[in-house]
Amino acid sequence: PCFLKDWELHVHFKIHGAGKKNLHGDGLALWYTQERLVPGPVFGSKDNFHGLAIFLDTYPNDEATERVFPYISAMVNNGSLTYDHSKDGRWTELAGCTADFRNQNHDTFLAIRYSRGRLTVMTDVEDKNEWKNCIDLAGVQLPTGYFFGASAGTGDLSDNHDIISMKLFQLMVEHPLEDEAVDWTKIEPSVSLLKSPKDNVDDPTGNFRSGPLTGWKVFLLLLCALLGIIVCAVVGAVVFQKRQERNKRFY
Known part of the structure; x- marks a missing residue:
């Protein structure tokens, strides 16, 4: 388990296959959860998990969506939420972005940073050797003592999902004195949002806009x-x- 309060995870991955024009799927998931990896329906792992999940989704299950795939999204769960695969997790998604990481001839990387309640996800998938911001979300509460992991899932279609390396770095960050009295292993995974993710509406860029x-x-x-x-x-x-x-x- 990880007992770091501030950390950054770098993932070197490759998703590839012969399928063309949505004839591939389903995608890859990166986890920071209370449970060690348990097989299940959410990209190969269990639903109703406790912790953080980053989904690298390559197949649009919701035919009505205007979202552009491949698509990266984040979800925080305290065990009470269910991932809706038929809607590509839109109801429980906190934030996300489109990223063209499939079938690239160069290396593709993802960085997940968690520090002082802020979750940041960055990509390096354009062979530019530089990070591009994908998700930047404040108000995220994650405990220590959880496990990192990765899983992938396929359905009627298939693809190759390769994890080449996962590297974890400790971030040296100063915390307020009152944080010393907090038992970080007892924190409940949560996010402080001004509105529910269910209030979000897709736009063609894969971002969110407010409802009518x-x-x-x-x-x-x-x-x-x-x-x-x-x-x-x-x-x-x-x-x-x-x-x-x-x-x-x-x-």
């Missing part, structure tokens, strides 16, 4: 616009009055 405006949102926008107009009018009146007083002094 509701009546309350329209009302608040109109109210803010009205207040802005009133403030501008008051400021304009004050400026005009001061100019009038200044002009009177010259008569």
Whole structure:
């Protein structure tokens, strides 16, 4: 198990196969979980896990999605959430990005960094020898004492999922004094979000945009616009009055 509070994992991987135009699948998953790897339906591992999962999904199961694949997404679970494979995990996804990592003729890498409650996922899949940001999420709580792992899954289609290396680095980060009293092994995996992932709607780039405006949102926008107009009018009146007083002094 890993007892580091701040860490960074570098994964050298390769996903490849002869299948063309979505005739391949399903993808690779990287785990930081309470349980050692247990076979199951989520990219070869168990569902309702405790911890963090990073999915490298190569096949769109949801035909209605506008998301561009291959797609990388993050999920944090305290054992209560179920991964919906038919929707490509969209309801429990925290954040994600499109990354063209399949069938590349060069090395492909992924970095997962966790430090002071911030989760960052970066890719190096374009043969540029530089990290490209994919996920940057604050408010993530992960305990120590969990296990790193990797798994892959196939269905009616197949692909090759190779893990070439996994390297873990300790990050030297200062923590507040109050953190010394925390038992990091007892922390419940969680994420502090302003909104639920279920409120997210796909856009063609694979990112999220907000859902349609509701009546309350329209009302608040109109109210803010009205207040802005009133403030501008008051400021304009004050400026005009001061100019009038200044002009009177010259008569």
